[in-house]
Amino acid sequence: MPIGLKHFLIAYVLAWALFFGYLVNLALRQKSLADELRALKDRLTSSKGAGGSQG
Amino acid sequence: MNASGRDPIAVLLAGVSFIVLVVAFHYSFLRAPTEASMAMVEPVQRIFYLHLPSAFISFLSFFTVFVASLAYLMTRNIRWDWLAVSAAEVGVVFCAVVLITGPLWAKPVWGIWWTWDARLTTTLILFLIYLGYLMLRVYVVEAHRRALLAAVVGILGFVDVPIVYMANRWWRTQHPQPVIAGGESSGLDPRMWWGVLGVFAGLLLLAALLVRQRYRLEEMRAELIALEREARV
Numbered sequence: 001m002p003i004g005l006k007h008f009l010i011a012y013v014l015a016w017a018l019f020f021g022y023l024v025n026l027a028l029r030q031k032s033l034a035d036e037l038r039a040l041k042d043r044l045t046s047s048k049g050a051g052g053s054q055g
Numbered sequence: 056m057n058a059s060g061r062d063p064i065a066v067l068l069a070g071v072s073f074i075v076l077v078v079a080f081h082y083s084f085l086r087a088p089t090e091a092s093m094a095m096v097e098p099v100q101r102i103f104y105l106h107l108p109s110a111f112i113s114f115l116s117f118f119t120v121f122v123a124s125l126a127y128l129m130t131r132n133i134r135w136d137w138l139a140v141s142a143a144e145v146g147v148v149f150c151a152v153v154l155i156t157g158p159l160w161a162k163p164v165w166g167i168w169w170t171w172d173a174r175l176t177t178t179l180i181l182f183l184i185y186l187g188y189l190m191l192r193v194y195v196v197e198a199h200r201r202a203l204l205a206a207v208v209g210i211l212g213f214v215d216v217p218i219v220y221m222a223n224r225w226w227r228t229q230h231p232q233p234v235i236a237g238g239e240s241s242g243l244d245p246r247m248w249w250g251v252l253g254v255f256a257g258l259l260l261l262a263a264l265l266v267r268q269r270y271r272l273e274e275m276r277a278e279l280i281a282l283e284r285e286a287r288v
Binding site for chain 2: 019037
């Protein structure tokens, strides 16, 4: 094995793991917030509907 | 963002960044020449093509934090704070890549993982400053108070960027001498520059994608808080 090949491979693998890990982390955080937003919007719509029918 | 939840600009940034990086790394690994003093440890020298552009991008991200923080202090528009925190997180990721790839390059070349020379130490301090910036934000709940404190740290923290850049010009360091504006003996083979610039362009597009996605997260959080207030009324 050429001198430094191991270090070269580890450097590139770790760097790309960090980039992709961060991108996936952002996507998961966005999905979780989107789910919360959807649930809250549904709750607001249904409570407004209930309020409207009572009034 | 369209109705299906896909952001066409994000898809475009991801696609173009991928293509540019594949072409640039192919050129850097297979076409660009080996740096003369590192012929004995040939593959490890190619870490350079990730290390240097990542350092440039982290500087650019922290500069964005600096500008957005100043803009927030002048306008008190919370969107500047969203841009600042997005750029800070992305800058920390790229700075972490610099701090990971540096020692992995140093070990086979210098025989040591780390030394407390001016360039390495100031880079570590830069990373810790912006990590502190992100931690500070966790502990302050009120949005404008958090933005104000963070803006002050974001502006003061930027002072370290020119110090990192000038460290191996001002002091004798173990770190190699600068390749940009470093005097007569500095510089790179033009073919190596093409590799560096190509990877820089690809990583810049990736950084733009990451900042955009992180900024979107702040927008969604603000929307959620507004809806929660509405639900309480």
